[in-house]
Amino acid sequence: MKALIHLRDLVKEYHRGEESLRVLDGLSLDIAEGEFVALMGPSGSGKSTLLNLLGGLDRATSGELTIGGLAIGELPDAVLARWRADHVGFIFQMYNLLPVLSAERNVELPLLLTDLPAAERRRRARAALDLVGLEHRMTHRPNELSGGQQQRVGIARAIVTDPTLLLCDEPTGDLDRKSGDEILDLLQELNREHGKTILMVTHDPRAAERATRQLHLDKGVLQAEVR
Amino acid sequence: MPFTRIVRYLPLLWASLRRRRVRTTFTIGSIFIAFLMYALAGAMNHAFEQGVQQAGVDRLMVQQKVSFILPLPASYLNRVKSVDGIERVSSANWIGGYLKDAREQIPTFPIHAEEYLDMYPELLLSRGERQAFLDDRTGFLVGRAVADAYGWKLGDVVPLKSSIYRRKDGTNVWNLTIRGIFDMRDEGDSRQLLFHYEYFNETLSDSQKDRLGWIMVQVKDPSQADAVGHRIDALFANSPAETKTQTERAMAQGFMKQIGSIGTILGAVVSAVFFTMLLVSANTMAQSVRERTSEIGVLKTLGFGNTTILSLVLAESVLITAIGGLLGMGAAWFLGLQLGTALKTYLPGFEVDPVTLVKGLVWVVALGLAAGAWPAVQAMRLKIVDALRRG
Ligand SMILES: Nc1ncnc2c1ncn2[C@@H]1O[C@H](COP(=O)(O)OP(=O)(O)OP(=O)(O)O)[C@@H](O)[C@H]1O
Ligand SMILES: [Mg+2]
Numbered sequence: 001m002k003a004l005i006h007l008r009d010l011v012k013e014y015h016r017g018e019e020s021l022r023v024l025d026g027l028s029l030d031i032a033e034g035e036f037v038a039l040m041g042p043s044g045s046g047k048s049t050l051l052n053l054l055g056g057l058d059r060a061t062s063g064e065l066t067i068g069g070l071a072i073g074e075l076p077d078a079v080l081a082r083w084r085a086d087h088v089g090f091i092f093q094m095y096n097l098l099p100v101l102s103a104e105r106n107v108e109l110p111l112l113l114t115d116l117p118a119a120e121r122r123r124r125a126r127a128a129l130d131l132v133g134l135e136h137r138m139t140h141r142p143n144e145l146s147g148g149q150q151q152r153v154g155i156a157r158a159i160v161t162d163p164t165l166l167l168c169d170e171p172t173g174d175l176d177r178k179s180g181d182e183i184l185d186l187l188q189e190l191n192r193e194h195g196k197t198i199l200m201v202t203h204d205p206r207a208a209e210r211a212t213r214q215l216h217l218d219k220g221v222l223q224a225e226v227r
Numbered sequence: 228m229p230f231t232r233i234v235r236y237l238p239l240l241w242a243s244l245r246r247r248r249v250r251t252t253f254t255i256g257s258i259f260i261a262f263l264m265y266a267l268a269g270a271m272n273h274a275f276e277q278g279v280q281q282a283g284v285d286r287l288m289v290q291q292k293v294s295f296i297l298p299l300p301a302s303y304l305n306r307v308k309s310v311d312g313i314e315r316v317s318s319a320n321w322i323g324g325y326l327k328d329a330r331e332q333i334p335t336f337p338i339h340a341e342e343y344l345d346m347y348p349e350l351l352l353s354r355g356e357r358q359a360f361l362d363d364r365t366g367f368l369v370g371r372a373v374a375d376a377y378g379w380k381l382g383d384v385v386p387l388k389s390s391i392y393r394r395k396d397g398t399n400v401w402n403l404t405i406r407g408i409f410d411m412r413d414e415g416d417s418r419q420l421l422f423h424y425e426y427f428n429e430t431l432s433d434s435q436k437d438r439l440g441w442i443m444v445q446v447k448d449p450s451q452a453d454a455v456g457h458r459i460d461a462l463f464a465n466s467p468a469e470t471k472t473q474t475e476r477a478m479a480q481g482f483m484k485q486i487g488s489i490g491t492i493l494g495a496v497v498s499a500v501f502f503t504m505l506l507v508s509a510n511t512m513a514q515s516v517r518e519r520t521s522e523i524g525v526l527k528t529l530g531f532g533n534t535t536i537l538s539l540v541l542a543e544s545v546l547i548t549a550i551g552g553l554l555g556m557g558a559a560w561f562l563g564l565q566l567g568t569a570l571k572t573y574l575p576g577f578e579v580d581p582v583t584l585v586k587g588l589v590w591v592v593a594l595g596l597a598a599g600a601w602p603a604v605q606a607m608r609l610k611i612v613d614a615l616r617r618g
Binding site: 052055057058077078081082083084085086090092096098099100101105109110112113118157 | 235236238239242243245246521522525526527528529530531532533534535610611612615
């Protein structure tokens with residue numbers, strides 16, 4: 001399989017006044033299409049920072065970063081936004097749904113950026129909710145749903161545009177074991193049956209075992225891999 | 228973001244408005260008041276301007292210089308007539324005319340009929356009725372509005388009373404025969420009564436006889452109106468009753484100037500209200516964007532571009548202003564219809580006209596954009612990483 005994600009000597013520094021903080025210290029990494037990668041590491045080790053760079057939410061200080069052969073760090077803001085909409089799905093620890101919108105409207109959000117007509121947008125939103133097992137909760141607002149259900153809506157929103165890459169930042173971090181397991185089942189299904197490449201940040205070794213590959217980040221440096 | 232795209236974002240915008248219902252309601256309320264006041268002030272202005280426009284350019288009014296309530300000697304009429312550049316003259320008196328109740332006065336003028344009717348072509352009257360009125364010394368010309376209100380028809384004899392003048396016999400009633408019912412051009416106010424000065428003057432006691440309230444002059448050449456006015460005033464200079472002659476339009480303008488200062492105050496109040504409204508809605512927008520920092524971050528994560536975010540915030544701001552503004556102007560328009568009828572006599576032309584409404588729509592958009600501008604720029608500049616961390 002060819003590498004979907006390709007990193008060489010990736011560095012990310014944050015500057016605050018005179019101080020500069022090197023959060024990612026020369027990462028090199030390849031992730032193939034279809035992999036399910038768990039990213040572990042202590043708090044503050046730079047996991048979220050890496051995810052942000054991969055998703056084009058932030059720009060690296062130096063180094064190489066290509067996704068699907070595209071050097072996303074060099075794209076102008078507007079093109080990068082468009083690229084995100086087409087190729088990446090984000091799943092957050094706190095779900096980050098819009099509280100004023102129904103589950104269906106939340107899932108429809110990314111489709112507003114497409115040229116699809118309203119009926120087709122609706123159809124796709126429903127299909128995505130169907131996939132995560134929430135077809136009967138379409139009209140509910142986030143605050144009428146349990147944490148696990150909200151995260152499913154979050155997943156449906158992430159996959160509704162059918163992206164190649166799913167980036168999940170502690171998707172089960174705020175859930176109890178049972179709901180967490182259900183979410184992991186779902187991610188595994190998306191990886192195995194729908195061929196999504198997934199990069200998941202987690203603190204939970206049990207969750208990491210679901211992945212096909214585990215990475216450990218410490219102080220901005222990747223540890224030797226145990227396959 | 229192309230305009231047609233906005234439609235698909237409406238549910239999102241609408242949901243944003245409902246997020247803080249109370250705050251949204253208060254904000255829309257303040258916009259409502261602002262535009263209600265704006266449109267009512269516009270209606271007022273419309274009434275003033277119509278008054279000035281309807282005033283003639285080729286007609287002069289001659290009055291006592293000291294005060295327009297003092298009468299002129301009747302002999303002035305012929306002397307004015309002799310001045311160069313004059314087409315015709317008539318006169319009128321304010322008699323405090325009424326029919327039943329002295330508190331319900333109707334503008335009633337004894338006039339030099341033929342000249343008066345020639346001078347005021349905006350008074351619409353059929354040839355037959357005109358002639359019938361001219362032929363009857365005790366004839367009465369009544370405006371359609373009055374005739375309709377009292378159910379009068381041609382040939383009716385009605386008792387006109389004056390709260391100022393008395394007849395020789397001590398009474399204050401003149402029985403007049405309706406010979407004509409007139410309309411005003413452009414649906415102007417026809418609440419007016421006219422009858423013959425000569426007959427009126429003959430019936431008066433000596434102490435009130437031979438007085439003219441004011442003299443109306445039609446000049447041959449409107450461009451010479453001012454010069455003719457000076458000549459008339461020169462004629463009576465240093466006499467016991469000096470005159471002051473002005474064009475009707477100048478008079479209307481002078482009158483409007485007095486009311487105009489009310490207009491200026493109104494304008495200032497509307498500006499202040501608009502400004503306050505701007506502060507209120509700008510504050511609302513700023514708060515609502517600040518509260519949604521992490522949501523804006525999420526939208527950007529999903530691929531919403533900076534210009535889309537900017538447009539969404541601006542659209543939300545304009546939407547709020549539009550709801551309040553349209554409701555406010557709608558209410559004013561409705562009030563205008565109600566009040567317009569009631570105020571017809573005192574303030575004809577009081578209506579929320581299309582020009583005011585169109586200008587109002589421009590204000591709606593401008594104020595909406597202004598209120599949303601700063602928050603929109605902040606939302607646009609917001610970095611995703613910061614927004615997500617802050618949320
Ligand atoms: N925008 C920023 N400005 C300055 N410093 C930042 C910024 N974002 C992250 N950092 C710093 O970078 C380091 C790595 O942060 P990051 O969020 O990537 O950690 P993490 O591995 O995701 O931790 P956690 O497990 O707690 O989520 C931290 O020390 C953090 O304080
Ligand atoms: Mg993190």
